[in-house]
Amino acid sequence: MSNQDKLFIFDTTLRDGEQSPGASMTKDEKVRIAKALEKLQVDVIEAGFPMASPGDFDSVQAIARTIKDSTVCGLARALEKDIDRVGEAIKEANSGRIHTFIATSPIHMKHKLNMTPDQVVEHAVWAVKHARRYTDNVEFSAEDAGRSEIDFLCRICEQAIKAGATTINIPDTVGYNLPQQFGETIRTLIERIPNADQAIFSVHCHNDLGQASANSLAAVLNGARQVECTINGLGERAGNASLEEVVMAVRTRRDLFECDTRLDTTQIVNCSRLVSGITGFPVQPNKAIVGANAFAHEAGIHQDGVLKSRETYEIMRAEDVGWSRNRMVLGKHSGRNAFRSRLEEIGITLDSEEELNDAFRRFKELADKKHEIFDDDLQALVNDAGFSAENERVKLVSLRVCSETGETPTARVVLSVDGEEQEGGSIGGGPVDAAFRAMESIIGSGAELQLYSVNSITSGTDAQGEVTVRLQRNGRIVNGQGADTDIVIASAKAYINAVNKLEQEAGRAHPQKARV
Ligand code: KIV
Numbered sequence: 256m257s258n259q260d261k262l263f264i265f266d267t268t269l270r271d272g273e274q275s276p277g278a279s280m281t282k283d284e285k286v287r288i289a290k291a292l293e294k295l296q297v298d299v300i301e302a303g304f305p306m307a308s309p310g311d312f313d314s315v316q317a318i319a320r321t322i323k324d325s326t327v328c329g330l331a332r333a334l335e336k337d338i339d340r341v342g343e344a345i346k347e348a349n350s351g352r353i354h355t356f357i358a359t360s361p362i363h364m365k366h367k368l369n370m371t372p373d374q375v376v377e378h379a380v381w382a383v384k385h386a387r388r389y390t391d392n393v394e395f396s397a398e399d400a401g402r403s404e405i406d407f408l409c410r411i412c413e414q415a416i417k418a419g420a421t422t423i424n425i426p427d428t429v430g431y432n433l434p435q436q437f438g439e440t441i442r443t444l445i446e447r448i449p450n451a452d453q454a455i456f457s458v459h460c461h462n463d464l465g466q467a468s469a470n471s472l473a474a475v476l477n478g479a480r481q482v483e484c485t486i487n488g489l490g491e492r493a494g495n496a497s498l499e500e501v502v503m504a505v506r507t508r509r510d511l512f513e514c515d516t517r518l519d520t521t522q523i524v525n526c527s528r529l530v531s532g533i534t535g536f537p538v539q540p541n542k543a544i545v546g547a548n549a550f551a552h553e554a555g556i557h558q559d560g561v562l563k564s565r566e567t568y569e570i571m572r573a574e575d576v577g578w579s580r581n582r583m584v585l586g587k588h589s590g591r592n593a594f595r596s597r598l599e600e601i602g603i604t605l606d607s608e609e610e611l612n613d614a615f616r617r618f619k620e621l622a623d624k625k626h627e628i629f630d631d632d633l634q635a636l637v638n639d640a641g642f643s644a645e646n647e648r649v650k651l652v653s654l655r656v657c658s659e660t661g662e663t664p665t666a667r668v669v670l671s672v673d674g675e676e677q678e679g680g681s682i683g684g685g686p687v688d689a690a691f692r693a694m695e696s697i698i699g700s701g702a703e704l705q706l707y708s709v710n711s712i713t714s715g716t717d718a719q720g721e722v723t724v725r726l727q728r729n730g731r732i733v734n735g736q737g738a739d740t741d742i743v744i745a746s747a748k749a750y751i752n753a754v755n756k757l758e759q760e761a762g763r764a765h766p767q768k769a770r771v
Pocket residue numbers: 271356396398399424426427428429459461771
């Protein structure tokens with residue numbers, strides 16, 4: 256594919272996505288998501304904003320060391336200290352990029368930066384040149400370009416390219432634009448900037464008016480060749496353009512677009528589930544591509560049509576985006592090899608024999624409780640295995656809950672805390688409330704519960720429940736997950752997972768994160 260035929264996908268789930276309140280992720284979780292994005296074959300993974308905190312720096316560095324087939328990028332304001340920090344974090348990447356930005360709208364220049372337009376151009380040029388000392392892969396973003404004056408945008412982008420930027424990104428930072436207008440902005444920039452052919456034009460759209468994907472696609476129709484987006488449209492406020500919508504629109508409407516991505520779209524649903532599970536942000540059932548109902552035909556007339564010929568009501572094939580038929584894949588007599596090969600078939604490779612053994616042990620436990628194990632169960636099981644590393648200080652030993660009509664629910668729990676078993680009990684408004692209070696009587700975390708959600712992984716009353724618990728303490732927010740056929744036990748696992756993450760975080764210095 257030439258650069259004109261190719262649409263580069265720049266995923267910012269780990270940076271802009273993580274800026275959604277409550278979506279913060281640990282380093283291990285970010286590395287797991289980065290690996291899934293690499294398997295999806297995104298071109299660029301924006302791994303974080305290293306200057307924001309030591310934790311962000313560590314995550315970007317860990318991802319740069321791990322990922323081989325995607326470019327790993329770090330974000331920097333147009334400041335020496337930010338750029339140096341990214342340069343250091345991506346030093347060991349196979350392919351690394353520095354993404355530097357400065358605001359260009361009159362409102363931001365005046366009220367946020369307190370700079371004249373000339374000073375802003377000077378900073379941008381200096382920043383790009385400084386970033387080029389670390390790598391020749393430098394992206395420049397004109398923050399709030401969507402509300403900037405076109406003449407000024409032309410001027411600053413031309414200077415940034417002259418200084419060495421190889422990608423020019425035009426963000427609609429506040430989601431103010433509409434598709435036709437945004438498309439025209441991109442076309443004008445490409446036509447008017449004399450050295451536009453020396454850079455790839457990129458867009459980064461927010462979804463405040465629900466137009467992020469539409470604006471991104473309008474930009475592609477007008478010459479943009481990189482789209483910045485996130486899995487499930489995660490991101491600040493109403494989110495960013497959703498990767499799955501942009502990628503599938505371009506692929507499905509090849510008749511309109513003169514370009515395509517290199518993505519392996521069969522990995523989309525896996526990525527969506529992973530991000531949703533880790534962040535605790537559920538995917539709405541009617542969400543395009545990745546919602547549970549996206550390919551479900553309820554109305555008789557639709558079902559009839561699809562059975563006769565699927566094109567009557569289907570414009571994409573569910574399996575092309577990674578929806579499996581969710582057939583029964585394994586049972587309690589399945590062996591380790593069958594287990595491993597089914598995981599591989601659905602795109603999951605575990606890193607070590609140890610991880611495989613651990614996941615297989617959990618599989619056997621689950622198969623004892625649940626007759627039929629579906630692909631979705633395997634996915635949850637492996638996600639659960641991934642969390643075990645964080646479940647270090649506190650472990651669930653046993654839980655007993657009594658719930659009876661007309662009686663107050665009670666719970667007794669035994670936890671292992673730093674290797675020592677402790678027992679606690681409580682009553683509660685319901686069995687989950689009683690269990691949480693019983694655990695808290697031992698742990699005493701003092702954390703505030705911000706979110707509790709349960710999702711059934713498959714259908715049937717023996718399905719596993721996947722629980723997310725969001726806890727907040729001293730301004731630090733963490734999400735914990737747990738899955739089990741017993742939803743009270745799944746809830747306890749999720750609570751303990753979140754508490755362990757809080758404990759891990761408490762062990763680290765955590766200066767207030769700088770926001771972009
Ligand atoms: O929305 C925005 O403008 C950004 C930039 C930092 C690219 O996220």
